[in-house]
Amino acid sequence: MNLETGNQQPATISFTITILGSSGALPAYGRFPSAQLVEIENRYFLVDCGEGVQMQLMRYHANMHRIGHILISHLHGDHYLGLVGLLFSMHLLGRTNDLHLYSQPGLDEIITAHLRYSRAAPAFRIIFHPLGHETPQTIFEDDKLTVETIPLTHKLPCTGFLFREKTKPRRIDKTRLPAGLLLQQIAALKKGYDVTDEDGNILYRNEELTLPPRKSRSYAYCSDTAFAPHIANQIKGVDALYHEATFGQDEAERAHLTGHSTAAEAATLASLAGAGKLLIGHVSARYRDLTPLLDEARQIFPNTDLAEEGKVEELVC
Numbered sequence: 001m002n003l004e005t006g007n008q009q010p011a012t013i014s015f016t017i018t019i020l021g022s023s024g025a026l027p028a029y030g031r032f033p034s035a036q037l038v039e040i041e042n043r044y045f046l047v048d049c050g051e052g053v054q055m056q057l058m059r060y061h062a063n064m065h066r067i068g069h070i071l072i073s074h075l076h077g078d079h080y081l082g083l084v085g086l087l088f089s090m091h092l093l094g095r096t097n098d099l100h101l102y103s104q105p106g107l108d109e110i111i112t113a114h115l116r117y118s119r120a121a122p123a124f125r126i127i128f129h130p131l132g133h134e135t136p137q138t139i140f141e142d143d144k145l146t147v148e149t150i151p152l153t154h155k156l157p158c159t160g161f162l163f164r165e166k167t168k169p170r171r172i173d174k175t176r177l178p179a180g181l182l183l184q185q186i187a188a189l190k191k192g193y194d195v196t197d198e199d200g201n202i203l204y205r206n207e208e209l210t211l212p213p214r215k216s217r218s219y220a221y222c223s224d225t226a227f228a229p230h231i232a233n234q235i236k237g238v239d240a241l242y243h244e245a246t247f248g249q250d251e252a253e254r255a256h257l258t259g260h261s262t263a264a265e266a267a268t269l270a271s272l273a274g275a276g277k278l279l280i281g282h283v284s285a286r287y288r289d290l291t292p293l294l295d296e297a298r299q300i301f302p303n304t305d306l307a308e309e310g311k312v313e314e315l316v317c
């Protein structure tokens with residue numbers, strides 16, 4: 001119960017991003033290849049699945065069986081080489097619930113070959129969803145949220161992912177609620193309707209008894225990509241943006257040649273998109289100290305942080 005508003009909904013509904021891996025192509029200096037766990041109201045999405053992901057899930061006390069969806073951005077090894085090990089552990093630990101796997105075409109063949117040659121027959125279904133990479137696609141939707149792909153610009157077909165909560169119901173303002181309202185009248189209020197009598201006459205207007213809905217939150221994951229300003233429109237106003245920053249601006253040439261971005265470019269995109277916050281990661285193994293990359297991004301977009309292993313970013317509403 002939220003004492004401040006008299007609302008019976010929980011004060012906060014979770015929306016957290018846990019960074020499991022923030023390194024670029026090579027693991028380096030304690031940094032693991034790309035992986036993040038996104039949890040939204042008990043829905044668990046593993047986003048990219050680099051080598052070592054199981055160790056990282058254990059280290060940060062995340063239960064692998066709660067992961068219902070694994071989203072792979074593209075088929076460079078540093079984004080999926082932790083997957084086979086994770087699937088085998090789920091099998092060994094007796095998982096039975098379905099697992100949805102989203103990636104560019106081909107990952108299903110890779111998984112199938114591993115299972116065939118090891119003669120393993122998991123007791124859970126792996127439901128493969130092949131992704132396109134040229135236009136945004138809604139790949140998940142339920143009553144609370146949608147997940148869509150973000151077409152990125154990389155050496156291989158590659159997409160990011162945009163998590164967006166749906167508009168929430170208005171909140172009952174208990175301090176103004178008259179006594180004696182029926183349950184169905186309260187339910188109607190939550191849906192935005194007025195309270196009427198049995199003849200349809202309005203007894204109370206909705207706005208007299210309710211408060212605006214809580215904010216709908218959003219998170220965009222963009223790795224790997226060259227600077228791609230066209231995506232700013234799709235992710236306009238996101239609360240948090242993770243964007244790769246493989247290099248510093250002094251290596252801009254190399255970034256462009258390899259289909260990657262600099263910290264300054266990541267910050268420019270965050271600024272173009274009007275993001276609330278920027279997390280940078282997928283950093284090259286050439287950098288031991290990441291302060292210069294962080295400083296470079298902050299000069300353009302001050303609300304930037306490093307996506308360091310173990311960091312939990314909580315989006316509040």
Ligand SMILES: [Zn+2]
Pocket residue numbers: 074076154224
């Ligand atoms: Zn890549």
